[in-house]
Amino acid sequence: EVQLVESGGGLVQPGGSLRLSCAASGFTFSNSTMRWARQAPGKGREWVSSIDIDGTTYYGASMQGRITISRDNAKSALYLQMNGLKPEDTAVYICEMGTKRGQGTQVTVSS
Numbered sequence: 001e002v003q004l005v006e007s008g009g010g011l012v013q014p015g016g017s018l019r020l021s022c023a024a025s026g027f028t029f030s031n032s033t034m035r036w037a038r039q040a041p042g043k044g045r046e047w048v049s050s051i052d053i054d055g056t057t058y059y060g061a062s063m064q065g066r067i068t069i070s071r072d073n074a075k076s077a078l079y080l081q082m083n084g085l086k087p088e089d090t091a092v093y094i095c096e097m098g099t100k101r102g103q104g105t106q107v108t109v110s111s
Helices: none
Strands: 001-006 009-011 020-026 032-039 046-052 057-058 067-072 077-082 089-097 105-109
Touching: 001 032, 001 067, 001 089, 001 105, 009 046, 009 089, 020 057, 020 105, 046 077, 046 089
Parallel strands: 009 105
Antiparallel strands: 001 020, 020 077, 032 046, 032 089, 046 057, 067 077, 089 105
């Protein structure tokens, strides 16, 4: 069974940083493209970033320049380093693989 478990969210002040983690199991992580998406209150899902099996990274326009996606295949872990956070970044951040999604981790940016 595929499992994706996010962690690392929390409350941070504008301009602050957070590092999100996703622990993956139940599939061959090293052979899978991984994604981060987010969903803000009252809004639809927004793709944030992807990383291919060869480490190639892709970023959505809304957070590009402020985030770095990475993976550790030995640990079956996906990460998202977020810097310069803004109130509009407040959302549930979700780890995805194919059609599978985790439960998400809440990020709240507020003073």
